[in-house]
Amino acid sequence: MKEKPMAEDRRPVKPITIWLIEDNARYRKTLSGLIIQTPGLTCPGSFGSCEEAFSSGKSLPAPEVILLDIGLPGINGISGIETFKTWFPDVNILILTVYDDHDRVFEALCAGASGYLLKDAPPEKIVDAIHEVVAGGAPMNIRIAHRVLEIFARMKPRKTDYGLTDREKEILQLLVSGLTKQEIADRIFLSFHTVNTHIKNIYSKLHVTTRSGAVSKVYRENIL
Amino acid sequence: MKEKPMAEDRRPVKPITIWLIEDNARYRKTLSGLIIQTPGLTCPGSFGSCEEAFSSGKSLPAPEVILLDIGLPGINGISGIETFKTWFPDVNILILTVYDDHDRVFEALCAGASGYLLKDAPPEKIVDAIHEVVAGGAPMNIRIAHRVLEIFARMKPRKTDYGLTDREKEILQLLVSGLTKQEIADRIFLSFHTVNTHIKNIYSKLHVTTRSGAVSKVYRENIL
DNA sequence: CTTAAAATACCACAAACGTGCGATTTCTGT
DNA sequence: ACAGAAATCGCACGTTTGTGGTATTTTAAG
Numbered sequence: 484m485k486e487k488p489m490a491e492d493r494r495p496v497k498p499i500t501i502w503l504i505e506d507n508a509r510y511r512k513t514l515s516g517l518i519i520q521t522p523g524l525t526c527p528g529s530f531g532s533c534e535e536a537f538s539s540g541k542s543l544p545a546p547e548v549i550l551l552d553i554g555l556p557g558i559n560g561i562s563g564i565e566t567f568k569t570w571f572p573d574v575n576i577l578i579l580t581v582y583d584d585h586d587r588v589f590e591a592l593c594a595g596a597s598g599y600l601l602k603d604a605p606p607e608k609i610v611d612a613i614h615e616v617v618a619g620g621a622p623m624n625i626r627i628a629h630r631v632l633e634i635f636a637r638m639k640p641r642k643t644d645y646g647l648t649d650r651e652k653e654i655l656q657l658l659v660s661g662l663t664k665q666e667i668a669d670r671i672f673l674s675f676h677t678v679n680t681h682i683k684n685i686y687s688k689l690h691v692t693t694r695s696g697a698v699s700k701v702y703r704e705n706i707l
Numbered sequence: 708m709k710e711k712p713m714a715e716d717r718r719p720v721k722p723i724t725i726w727l728i729e730d731n732a733r734y735r736k737t738l739s740g741l742i743i744q745t746p747g748l749t750c751p752g753s754f755g756s757c758e759e760a761f762s763s764g765k766s767l768p769a770p771e772v773i774l775l776d777i778g779l780p781g782i783n784g785i786s787g788i789e790t791f792k793t794w795f796p797d798v799n800i801l802i803l804t805v806y807d808d809h810d811r812v813f814e815a816l817c818a819g820a821s822g823y824l825l826k827d828a829p830p831e832k833i834v835d836a837i838h839e840v841v842a843g844g845a846p847m848n849i850r851i852a853h854r855v856l857e858i859f860a861r862m863k864p865r866k867t868d869y870g871l872t873d874r875e876k877e878i879l880q881l882l883v884s885g886l887t888k889q890e891i892a893d894r895i896f897l898s899f900h901t902v903n904t905h906i907k908n909i910y911s912k913l914h915v916t917t918r919s920g921a922v923s924k925v926y927r928e929n930i931l
Numbered sequence: 932c933t934t935a936a937a938a939t940a941c942c943a944c945a946a947a948c949g950t951g952c953g954a955t956t957t958c959t960g961t
Numbered sequence: 962a963c964a965g966a967a968a969t970c971g972c973a974c975g976t977t978t979g980t981g982g983t984a985t986t987t988t989a990a991g
Contacts, residue, residue: 661920694919696885702926
């Protein structure tokens with residue numbers, strides 16, 4: 484990790500390019516005003532919807548940060564994130580939300596948003612969040628963070644040890660990838676019979692009797 | 708989500724039970740001193756290692772929060788989390804770390820920790836973090852949060868639509884669970900031949916030629 | 932009403948699979 | 962040096978799979 488200059492260090496380096504997507508024209512004006520008045524931030528793109536951004540944004544330079552409202556639009560908000568991420572893989576998307584819409588924000592984070600901020604946050608908070616996300620951070624509510632972590636931890640299920648040997652793991656790997664016994668044998672230069680034996684042992688260790696059972700177990704229980 | 712009383716509301720309700728696991732006796736004393744001096748917090752358990760906690764902790768009441776050092780021990784730190792989580796499924800584990808050990812903290816979070824705090828944090832920060840985690844929060848560094856989010860988002864891969872019909876999805880589901888064609892047929896009251904046909908079509912839509920290939924694709928690409 | 936898509940069903944056959952049994956040859960640790 | 966685990970190879974046999982067909986009935990959409 485590299486040390487970044489402190490926030491107080493506001494030399495005229497190249498400013499952070501920000502796009503703003505917010506359906507409420509009033510609030511959009513307020514925000515863009517805040518951004519362009521802040522040294523080190525520019526806002527070349529200000530749109531009322533994702534579609535607008537998609538069509539008008541083609542000619543604009545790639546943004547580093549997108550402030551995106553997911554309040555009303557429904558389809559536009561969440562799915563817009565994915566589209567933006569496709570266009571600009573490195574863009575940092577900050578979600579704008581009025582209230583503490585846990586579910587929506589959660590979906591947004593899953594879709595690739597880097598963080599979020601409440602619309603009624605004071606100006607300096609907003610500017611801070613922008614700098615934070617550019618610096619690699621993830622501004623978000625602690626409760627949402629907790630929920631993310633929960634699901635995150637749940638996805639690392641108990642790694643039961645079935646006592647598979649290295650060779651068995653290797654062969655199981657190939658099995659999982661869809662190869663036949665013969666193909667596996669050819670791949671690792673073994674006799675068909677040897678592979679057969681190994682798979683036999685794998686099945687008994689995994690307590691399965693079919694390929695599909697084995698493959699399922701591998702994925703479900705994070706074996707290998 | 709239930710509303711909790713504000714932090715300012717310090718009535719003599721039942722205090723938060725905290726366990727402390729830290730190999731440095733000096734720092735352990737400091738911390739436990741801080742905790743017992745703080746109204747609303749108690750520290751009935753203070754141990755120098757996870758093993759110690761495992762053996763001595765049996766007779767103690769279940770903790771709500773565990774402050775756990777993952778600095779030196781190696782095996783004890785991370786794997787201890789899982790053990791504690793098994794013992795006390797609802798316990799909140801806060802990681803203690805000296806420096807910004809990203810990788811270790813990250814592992815800890817994966818293992819089920821709820822957050823972490825730096826050892827050199829001021830006392831009020833520590834107390835705050837404890838209250839925060841009990842209230843359902845997840846005190847953690849913004850950069851770690853970001854990393855968690857990244858991996859989190861990566862786990863939701865593009866859901867390609869292979870144009871499977873409902874029936875096909877149903878059968879694929881059973882296929883994935885390890886049933887044979889005949890078993891599937893029996894399960895949903897179809898002829899073996901019909902199931903055969905469906906699977907044939909599934910394979911062609913999924914561009915696979917084996918069960919394992921199909922099952923792998925289902926898990927890898929989040930089909931179904 | 933007509934047409935296409937989906938679901939149902941059947942057959943045959945080669946290929947692949949699962950499993951019983953036995954066997955020899957490295958490794959690895961005490 | 963020796964025991965036990967792991968890895969290697971072999972065979973036989975019944976079961977299941979994958980694939981090439983064909984064909985009827987429902988269902989959904991125009």
